[in-house]
Amino acid sequence: MVRTPTTLTAFAAVDLGATSGRVMLGLVRDAATVDLVETGRFPNGPVTAPDGESLHWDVLRLWEGVVDGLREAGRVAATHGVELSGVGVDSWAVDYGLVGDDEHLVRPARCYRDPRFLDVADGVYERVPASEHYAVNGLQHLPFTTEFQLVDEVTGGAGEAFAAARTLLLIPDLITFWLSGRRVAEVTNASTTGLLDARARTWSSALLGRLAAEYPGLGRLPALLPELVEAGTVVGELGPWVRARTGLGPVPVVAVASHDTAAAVVGTPLPARQGDEVAAYVSSGTWSLVGLELDAPVLTEASRAAGFTNELGLDGTVRYLHNVMGLWVLDECRREWARTGDPVDLGELLAAAAAEPGGRTVVDLDDPAFLAPGDMPRRVAHAAARAGQPVPATRAQTARAVLDSLAAAYARTIHQAAALAGVRVTQVHVVGGGSRNALLCRLTADATGLPVVAGPVEAAALGNVLVQARAVGVLVDDDVDDDGGPRGLGGLRDVVAASSDLVRIDPARIDPAR
Template identity: 55%
Template sequence: MTSTPPIAGAARSYAAVDLGATSGRVVVGRVGRGELTLTEVNRFANVPVRLPSGLHWNLPGLFTGILDGLREAARTAPAVTSVGVDTWAVDYGLLDADGALLGIPYHYRDARTATVAPQVRDKAGAQELYTVNGLQHLPFNTVFQLAAARDTAQLAAAEKLLLIPDLLTHWLTGSVGAEVTNASTTGLLDARTGEWSRDLAARIGLDPALLPPLRHPGESAGELLPHIVAATGLAAGTPVVTVASHDTASAVAAVPLTAPGGAYISCGTWSLAGLELPGPVLTEASRAANFTNERGVDGTFRYLRNIMGMWLLEECRRVWAARGEPSELASLLADAARAEPFAAVIDPDAPEFLAPADMPAAIAETCVRTGQRAPASRGALVRCVLESLALAHRRVLRRAAALAGRDITRIHLVGGGSRNDLLCRFTADATGLPVIAGPTEATALGNILVQARADGLVGDLAEMRQLVADTQELRHFEPSGDLRAWDAADARVVTAP
């Protein structure tokens, strides 16, 4: 491993606001010569609220958690140089002419797009949509959410549309813009030009004037507003830096891809598995395989597929805990390791797993429907989930390599799922490739590193990744066992269309 290139100047501190689908946090990152450390200063739950209009994000509550975290960052860090915000993708808020939020943003798991998405695809043409935006068809993509909102009073009154990280940045700074890595998940960004497709927006009945100016990672989004300074204790004039505001884009920026041949899996609520490429893959074969082309740092493309990830396991644990049944993760994983291999396998992306009230029951019913035995214990069910995720990782990465004309020699598994040794081992065994697990905190690291680069403290993307490789704990899993057993299990999976 080569040494980290010299870093100019003394170590400095940066605050990362990092919101995931189930929790949010504020993290202080310290960056210097051979130094890259994170300290979590506030973590808070992200619990959606079901209102008469549907499922929504509690964005005011999240913003309160952000301010609490920034206040703690100001109290504990020597000096916070800047702030950056990343969140999940696709969801948005609407602003009126005064810049006020119209309503509470919808949650992407709300059912309002279920019937709209096919209508938009039929009207615009699935091939034509893909030629423009290069996106995997997911019913909750922003373009479909906006089609569902057509003719509503909120959309009629709206002057600007801001994705969630851009909305939070607006509340911090008063500025209006759309960061490009997140904009590329909307279905309204032209995959070839990197600009808004105003023609496509007009075709779905959206006023193109709603789309804000685009920003790129590393650009300034403005300074903290005076009342934010007063509420947090951060210094007046503290800049908010536009980071790779889609959390997966931030995570991929911190994947230690220091040599050719690496694929990545960013594993949390979702598993996002794919390759980093210099340009999009917009072929008909790519569209048919339902792969997405999302923008990354420095003009790169994240060529990947979304896979329903640890959501399945966490929902099982939530249901068991609510029933008063054992749900402690370490015990469940120990039971899963002893359970019968390949007793049942499922497709994690089957629509019945998107938002069931009872995930264990949904999995059991799917097993029976596909001619398999329902898992007889919690350990067996957890093993079913993890083996099924490993097989999904294998299918997606093999297909990505074939469609992009690339060879994969190793897999980098980052995010919360990298702490799950059983999942890492199953992924190595299923693919026949070594898995490098970590960093767990890839999203926050990517956020911090883009801020540090904007501050002139680190260099290009390669230098950022080398610093990650040199300073973060990485664990290695070599493939073992009989690959033919995984082949046979994969042949039994009934995949969603």
């Protein structure tokens, strides 16, 4: 038997989350499967300013972790006989850095969990109604959306830094700029700012003008917003300083689907839409992003009132979703228990939670009380008491309450999304860290009455790598998939499925609406 030599290409995916960042080496074999190797991991988290209240990100520490991870990615790729063919960055949304005339930040990047943002939106809506916002940007109300941060920027005493800035760069665009020297805004993340026209996929001159009229300090904002590019644009090559630090060559830098949820949706093996039948997704991590992939935004008043958002995706798609407070709540519970000197093993906690009666305590995890770091077990108990539900008395009961509440929120969100978009959901795909939580996936199947497909865990990194691979020609659009169609999103997802160990969980009962 004659073996065909394996064609191997390598890409570095920088994936920055709110609690940690990492660099993943993606080894693409024969343009058919991807193996991921972690080459760098580093902590992240909000840093409290000296005033004891405002929160910032230590972006320079993240940058050091990125550089170290890229150096290691190059070394590991070399052991496989290849060099890197691309680098791409994805991260959480809405937060940004203000960059001066050089490459430096004019002040530390603020964190969306900063409590100062909580009351800004109400004042903005008094001047520019929420319905007027939604008709343009299609975003659900979140108190920390970039536009509200910017209003606080110019009205809350930080206007000096704003005036000194030359460019506003969202976090992945900032790292991309430091890697390549080019200032751009990738559209999937830009769509979370509140400043984009969801239909036209461009900065909204109308909304920018309305904001400037109400807040004159924002008059120079259009000049700070960089050129928009679609996911899959090669923006440049690694700059000389980065090459010197990493030992890498002139590797292409690709603007991937840079919102980590957009990358994760690319890396979700969703089946192609069949008529009005679609699959839902849950990108389950610190946040849970629950929704559908559509061809056009849903900008109705009913959609706005239900709190759904229209964020942009790869290849002209729309991520129609709702942000649900995610595993952050359970993680904060465990951090609090560890802080008080009695850490809890996650596996043991989940096993104990599975033994608890289900549906006993279900609370609204979207309550802003769960947003900031702090004593989360106490907040869960208070929420249960306020709702007239049994107050968890043990750690296992607290964990079960959090997971039951998450599953209920997933089910509610999926059914609402389907009704508002006029489609029928046939299955649910759970990706990200939550896909490893067998109890959460089982509870989600039971709550929705739909089959759940769990995996891949590393959906965002896979999506990041695959967009890069297509951008540099390793995955070619004029290839055809098994159905004879162009190798677009469906072709990328064939690679995801071939690269992943997927687990199907059927519900204890079938949704009667199906």
